[in-house]
Ligand SMILES: Nc1ncnc2c1ncn2[C@@H]1O[C@H](COP(=O)(O)OP(=O)(O)OP(=O)(O)O)[C@@H](O)[C@H]1O
């Protein structure tokens with residue numbers, strides 16, 4: 001049974017379709033990045049999955065349990081962080097988790113054991129008895145994740161878990177996400193940070209205007225990209241004569257200098273063509289210092305798919 005199965009999901013707000021016939025499956029043990037521009041319907045979808053919103057039509061199942069018909073059972077195996085959670089500032093993480101554990105019907109002993117475990121997972125053990133009021137945003141976000149997994153759910157849903165954090169906070173939360181992945185949780189996470197998604201997710205689902213544009217393993221999607229923007233740095237300064245020489249190589253398109261000793265160009269083809277081009281450049285006497293795909297590969301793919309769909 002798949003952890004998350006969404007079929008023909010629709011959510012109307014008045015006459016506006018925020019989610020428009022979305023179908024999506026998240027498989028056991030995968031970390032899926034849920035992507036899409038602002039207003040694409042990610043949060044709305046996540047709120048339906050987490051029983052914070054009622055779908056207009058269609059269905060959503062968590063581990064085979066209908067979220068609409070049996071929300072209580074569906075939520076039992078789900079941990080979610082949807083909006084930046086509010087904490088009682090005078091309580092400590094241990095107190096906060098104890099309070100939540102009681103609400104969820106866990107025994108005192110289980111709460112004690114599990115609190116220690118989840119605080120370890122989110123790397124907040126040494127803060128277990130400090131008041132949350134003085135924590136940074138990133139620390140609060142990690143406590144939110146600890147809360148979400150306290151009752152040992154197998155599925156975790158996160159809506160932009162690193163948004164609004166500074167670079168260090170982001171890195172810390174990202175590390176926690178990597179650990180959740182190692183602990184074999186099935187994770188469904190919306191994000192706008194494509195480098196983050198490319199780094200930690202196994203699969204992506206890209207939506208726009210409430211509809212699925214594309215989904216699949218990150219590797220396969222990137223492998224399907226045929227046009228690559230390449231970035232080269234060399235010992236030589238790239239002047240007019242060099243540009244002229246390089247532009248005459250077969251397969252070089254949209255060539256331009258970038259920085260004092262570098263240039264960028266577009267290349268049609270995959271790994272094989274890239275390796276061939278590197279050889280060509282060296283054969284015309286260029287001392288290549290670095291030769292790599294420019295920017296984030298997933299970002300290029302994302303941009304082209306959004307553009308295509310509009
Ligand atoms: N309660 C609501 N009432 C009316 N319209 C809403 C409501 N909630 C969301 N919408 C609209 O539905 C659309 C989808 O919103 P949603 O928040 O799901 O997008 P999102 O993909 O999460 O965007 P972002 O990346 O900005 O978080 C938007 O156009 C939004 O304005």
Ligand SMILES: [Mg+2]
Pocket residue numbers: 042043044159
């Ligand atoms: Mg959102």
